[in-house]
Amino acid sequence: GQNIDQPTEMTATEGAIVQINCTYQTSGFNGLFWYQQHAGEAPTFLSYNVLDGLEEKGRFSSFLSRSKGYSYLLLKELQMKDSASYLCAVRARTKYTGGFKTIFGAGTRLFVKA
Amino acid sequence: ETGVTQTPRHLVMGMTNKKSLKCEQHLGHNAMYWYKQSAKKPLELMFVYNFKEQTENNSVPSRFSPECPNSSHLFLHLHTLQPEDSALYLCASSLNYGDSDANYGYTFGSGTRLTVV
Numbered sequence: 559g560q561n562i563d564q565p566t567e568m569t570a571t572e573g574a575i576v577q578i579n580c581t582y583q584t585s586g587f588n589g590l591f592w593y594q595q596h597a598g599e600a601p602t603f604l605s606y607n608v609l610d611g612l613e614e615k616g617r618f619s620s621f622l623s624r625s626k627g628y629s630y631l632l633l634k635e636l637q638m639k640d641s642a643s644y645l646c647a648v649r650a651r652t653k654y655t656g657g658f659k660t661i662f663g664a665g666t667r668l669f670v671k672a
Numbered sequence: 673e674t675g676v677t678q679t680p681r682h683l684v685m686g687m688t689n690k691k692s693l694k695c696e697q698h699l700g701h702n703a704m705y706w707y708k709q710s711a712k713k714p715l716e717l718m719f720v721y722n723f724k725e726q727t728e729n730n731s732v733p734s735r736f737s738p739e740c741p742n743s744s745h746l747f748l749h750l751h752t753l754q755p756e757d758s759a760l761y762l763c764a765s766s767l768n769y770g771d772s773d774a775n776y777g778y779t780f781g782s783g784t785r786l787t788v789v
Contacts, residue, residue: 566712593780602780603778663714
């Protein structure tokens, strides 16, 4: 089967660094996405990792280890506006059609406090 | 605005009502999706359309009926819903269903918050 796990909630302080973990089990793995979703708004694309290693994009970085089925999103210099849900999503090749399917985790709600 | 527009933003309907959700994108994307987002649960893929053709129906009850008249518009027709269908319904689009997703992910609309009473 396919499963994605991420913590339900996290709290961090403005200016600090926070790491949001995501573990997954899936067949046909073909990449991992991170999305940000503010309350009442659309999820927005943050990053995509398909190879092992760290991808840095400004204050946000995303890491992937395919052998461990593990990813994390690292947020530096936290700002109040970073308070949001962060969704981990795995892209996998479907067994029967050969196409792709994206499976989402339940999301991690991050609270940034002053 | 993300480029994907959903209407209405909020909808309250009775279990015997019939209503429709609308999604529109003018990004030139060929694939469109309906997702259901319930509190503290993962996004659930409901339907996928690629070049106006339905490519996936993930065991969604028949009280949800999708329609895709062209690549820019997607509807979700609702009838005889249950209270457990109350959720945020998100529409998304991508350039194509498949490889092109990898570079940009999906573009989501802001969703329709549905309450069934």
